[in-house]
Amino acid sequence: xxxxxxxxxxALAERFSLAGRRALVTGASGVLGARFxxxxxxxxxxxxxxxxRVEPMLALRDRIEGAGGQACVVPLDLADAPTIAAAFDTAxxxxxxxxxLVVNNSGIASPGLLLEQSxxxxxxxxxxxxxxxxxxxxxxxRRLVAAGEGGSIVNVASILGLRQGAGVAAYAxxxxxxxxxxxxxxxxxxxHGIRVNALCPGYIETDINRDFFASDxxxxxxxxxxxxxxxxxxxxxxxxxxxxxxxxSFMTGTALVAxxxxxxxxx
Numbered sequence: 252x253x254x255x256x257x258x259x260x261x262a263l264a265e266r267f268s269l270a271g272r273r274a275l276v277t278g279a280s281g282v283l284g285a286r287f288x289x290x291x292x293x294x295x296x297x298x299x300x301x302x303x304r305v306e307p308m309l310a311l312r313d314r315i316e317g318a319g320g321q322a323c324v325v326p327l328d329l330a331d332a333p334t335i336a337a338a339f340d341t342a343x344x345x346x347x348x349x350x351x352l353v354v355n356n357s358g359i360a361s362p363g364l365l366l367e368q369s370x371x372x373x374x375x376x377x378x379x380x381x382x383x384x385x386x387x388x389x390x391x392x393r394r395l396v397a398a399g400e401g402g403s404i405v406n407v408a409s410i411l412g413l414r415q416g417a418g419v420a421a422y423a424x425x426x427x428x429x430x431x432x433x434x435x436x437x438x439x440x441x442x443h444g445i446r447v448n449a450l451c452p453g454y455i456e457t458d459i460n461r462d463f464f465a466s467d468x469x470x471x472x473x474x475x476x477x478x479x480x481x482x483x484x485x486x487x488x489x490x491x492x493x494x495x496x497x498x499x500s501f502m503t504g505t506a507l508v509a510x511x512x513x514x515x516x517x518x
Contacts, residue, residue, distance in 0.1 A: 266498040270295030273346040274495075275338070277327060277387055278357035280304040282457040283407070285311050286484040287354050287491055292320035294492060296352060299342035301327035321346070329357050329383025330375070335390050349394045351402035352495055355384040358407065358425075365420045373421050380425035385432060388447065392440050401444025405494045406433045408449040410510045426451075430506050437504030446503040448494045453510025456481040477512035 274291045278284035279300035285307070292298045292315045300308040300322060308324045315322040323345040325338040342350050358380045361372045388404050395402045411419060412426030430449050437447040454476065456464065463469045464481060473481060490509045493499045508514060 267492050267496045268295050269352065269492075269496055272296040272352045272495075273299075273342070273348055273350050274352040274354065275299040275301055275342050275350045275387075275391070276354040276356055277301050277329065277383075279311065280307040281356075282459065283452075283455065283484055283487070284354075284356045286487070287356055287407075288322070289315065290488050290491055291352070291354070291495065292318070292322060294496070296495075297321040297346045298323075299338070299346065299350065300324045301338050301342075302357065303328050327357075329386065330378045332386055335383075335386050339390050339394060343394075349398045349400060349402075350391050351395060351400055353387060353391045353402070353404045354407065354491070354495070355387055355405065356407045357383060360419070360422045362418050363421070364418060368421055376421050377425055377428075380422070381428050381432065384429055388436055392436070392443070392445055395445055396440075396443050402446070403495050403499075404436065404445065404447045405491065406430075406447065406449045408433070408451045408506065410451050410453045410508060410514055412449070412451060413506065413508070414514060433506065434504045441503055446494075446499070448499070448502055448504065449506040450487065450490055450494060451506050451508045451510070452482065452487055453508070453513040454481050455484055455487065457484065475513070475516055476510070477515055480511065482509065482511055 269291055274296040276284055276288040279288050280302035288298050288300055300311055302308060305326055312322040312324050325341045327338045328334045359376055361376045384406055406429055408429045409426040411423040412430040416423055433447050433449040487509055490507050
């Protein structure tokens with residue numbers, strides 16, 4: 252009897268399943284981090300929610316558990332190295348083993364021209380966007396190597412890590428460095444079964460930027476996107492699951508772009 256090709260096969264669905272995986276999502280108090288955590292939980296992963304702001308994550312944990320998932324909350328300050336190890340300790344205890352799926356989503360922005368950027372602003376941005384992501388990935392990798400397990404790390408970069416933008420030099424530099432760091436991590440850790448990839452979103456509409464993109468200046472930027480619209484957080488779901496799951500088992504060191512064609516714009 253011929254299978255109904257309109258329905259995915261159980262084997263295909265299983266490739267995207269995260270059942271039995273133990274995940275940690277940084278920046279889980281924000282819009283994109285919360286979305287990433289929910290997607291991982293819906294795919295079957297037990298999720299640790301990590302960020303400086305604990306209160307929003309408590310509500311997210313309750314939603315995940317109310318839907319039948321498993322989640323725990325840990326405070327995490329990427330500029331404070333000891334909190335990273337403590338977060339992984341808590342995650343291991345709560346989830347029953349080492350974290351084998353990391354989404355390095357935390358990030359901050361500090362718009363401004365290079366000649367106007369203060370040393371403190373530059374240092375703080377790099378401490379979170381680059382050094383913090385490096386510390387989290389390294390902590391996960393050390394524990395996985397010690398346990399003899401493989402895993403997947405997704406570093407959330409940006410199309411600004413692949414191309415320039417006006418007035419965002421520090422942010423773009425941090426994301427470009429994160430893309431290169433991703434490739435170096437992938438190269439060094441592949442032998443241990445640890446895949447490392449970068450997810451590079453374009454402009455995604457959130458509560459934080461909605462008012463700006465409704466302005467004349469924001470609309471001018473939107474018109475430069477070939478699709479003539481902003482992305483929705485849900486439109487990163489497929490790319491995230493591909494990089495996180497066994498569906499992407501032969502992918503490592505990749506910078507996967509989801510930007511509505513923004514990078515296609517001619518110079």
